[in-house]
Amino acid sequence: xxxxxxxxxxxxxxxxxxxxxxxxxxxxxxxxxxxxxxxxxxxxxxxxxxxxxxxxxxxxxxxxxxxxxxxxxxxxxxxxxxxxxxxxxxxxxxxxxxxxxxxxxxxxxxxxxxxxxxxxxxxxxxxxxxxxxxxxxxxxxxxxxxxxxxxxxxxxxxxxxxxxxxxxxxxxxxxxxxxxxxxxxxxxxxxxxxxxxxxxxxxxxxxxxxxxxxxxxxxxxxxxxxxxxxxxxxxxxxxxxxxxxxxxxxxxxxxxxxxxxxxxxxxxxxxxxxxxxxxxxxxxxxxxxxxxxxxxxxxxxxxxxxxxxxxxxxxxxxxxxxxxxxxxxxxxxxxxxxxxxxxx
Numbered sequence: 001x002x003x004x005x006x007x008x009x010x011x012x013x014x015x016x017x018x019x020x021x022x023x024x025x026x027x028x029x030x031x032x033x034x035x036x037x038x039x040x041x042x043x044x045x046x047x048x049x050x051x052x053x054x055x056x057x058x059x060x061x062x063x064x065x066x067x068x069x070x071x072x073x074x075x076x077x078x079x080x081x082x083x084x085x086x087x088x089x090x091x092x093x094x095x096x097x098x099x100x101x102x103x104x105x106x107x108x109x110x111x112x113x114x115x116x117x118x119x120x121x122x123x124x125x126x127x128x129x130x131x132x133x134x135x136x137x138x139x140x141x142x143x144x145x146x147x148x149x150x151x152x153x154x155x156x157x158x159x160x161x162x163x164x165x166x167x168x169x170x171x172x173x174x175x176x177x178x179x180x181x182x183x184x185x186x187x188x189x190x191x192x193x194x195x196x197x198x199x200x201x202x203x204x205x206x207x208x209x210x211x212x213x214x215x216x217x218x219x220x221x222x223x224x225x226x227x228x229x230x231x232x233x234x235x236x237x238x239x240x241x242x243x244x245x246x247x248x249x250x251x252x253x254x255x256x257x258x259x260x261x262x263x264x265x266x267x268x269x270x271x272x273x274x275x276x277x278x279x280x281x282x283x284x285x286x287x288x289x290x291x292x293x294x295x296x297x298x299x300x301x302x303x304x305x306x307x308x309x310x311x312x313x314x315x316x317x318x319x320x321x322x323x324x325x326x327x328x329x330x331x332x333x334x335x336x337x338x339x340x341x342x343x344x
Contacts (some may be wrong), residue, residue: 032059046125049134049154052080052235053161053181055091061176075115076292078272079163080233081123085339086199087136088120088231090239090272096296106258109265112296113256118142118270119150120229120241122339125313131172134163140243142268142294145168145250152179159183187236192279193307195287196232200333210319210326230313230333232275238288239272265294273299278306285326286315 004302015020055077057069077091093115099108114242136150151166153175161181167174189197207220223245230240243266251260271293277286283305290299311334317327 009084020111023296028158046081046127046134047083048084048127049081049123049155050083050160052078052184052233052237054078054184056160058285059178061179067178075141075312077117078239079161080231080237082233082240083122083334083338084199084200085122086120086229086231086336087123088229088239089136090292091115091117092294099295104262104265108278108285110256110258110261112294113261113265116142116294118241118294120231120266133166133172140241140268142247142264143251144264144267166318169256184235184237186234187237189234190277191279192284193236193275194234195273196238196277196313197234198232199224199336200230200313201336202226202228202230203332203334205327205329205331207327209330211324219278231317236274237272238275240270240288242269243267255257269294272301273298298301 010026057073057082058070058105059254060070061067074094075091076094077089077166080090095107096112100110101106104112110151110226119138121137123134123136126132131153132155133151133153135287138146138148138150141271153164153166153172155164156160161183163179163181164175165177166172167176192222193221202225204221204223204226206217206218206222209216225242225244227245228240228242229236231239248267249260251257251264256264264268271288271290273291274289275286276289276292278284285305288302288304290301302317304317306316307314313333314330315330315333316330318328321327
């Protein structure tokens with residue numbers, strides 16, 4: 001990257017970071033969690049849940065009341081709860097059939113979304129109840145019309161977290177499904193990698209064009225996916241949820257038609273896996289080691305150049321040069337502040 005472009009972009013990010021001292025600066029109305037509708041207590045109640053967990057299995061309850069693992073269960077995924085009050089999850093069936101071409105057909109999109117679960121947002125813990133539960137306040141999810149506040153009874157047994165989706169009627173005793181997770185240990189992250197840890201919300205994306213070492217265009221600010229999340233955890237894992245802010249239509253029925261599935265697929269992207277920071281390279285970059293994503297093709301590692309400035313993390317792929325013209329783009333992610341209070 002040229003010195004000129006680097007100076008311009010660093011200055012732009014510095015100005016952006018300063019403007020964000022007013023917390024909502026640069027964020028379109030409605031993209032931040034509302035304090036009353038999606039807040040979370042940050043105290044002893046939620047502390048036991050804080051961490052990142054790997055999916056182990058699911059269990060169903062027989063007619064005689066015995067819990068048994070689902071036969072041939074074959075999904076992978078992670079769920080993470082932060083000490084600042086946010087959570088995120090990706091769950092994906094293994095051995096899915098890749099698309100024959102890009103873009104996929106409606107039928108291929110329908111099959112790709114079958115069994116795929118992904119959502120994010122604040123959470124609240126109600127540990128003072130006779131049957132403790134957590135509520136996932138989904139501000140975004142792959143299902144455009146899915147349940148917003150998802151109630152899960154929880155049990156912590158050793159390093160296992162058992163989440164029990166609340167039934168439509170009745171309490172925990174009437175539930176018929178368990179989701180079993182295993183807590184992961186923290187990773188020996190570098191000092192630079194630790195700066196990534198946390199939940200961030202997308203402010204906007206932009207594009208730039210450079211010719212003969214000079215920036216000829218820089219802007220094209222796009223807020224179409226503002227409010228999306230990127231998450232880095234102390235265990236060395238990460239996940240990203242990129243969702244269109246507008247134009248997502250709920251399914252007409254319980255499951256999507258091929259056309260509804262294709263629309264949902266086009267308006268929600270992301271992936272999950274580990275991350276590795278290469279701070280000593282010039283320019284520095286982070287690698288998102290993908291384990292899974294909505295696209296059923298073989299996951300590929302995503303290399304992103306980065307710049308950390310205050311609470312803002314700027315990410316972008318390596319620019320491409322064609323016929324002497326270089327084009328690139330960035331995503332600007334702001335660290336989310338801790339949430340306080342309990343929803344009414």
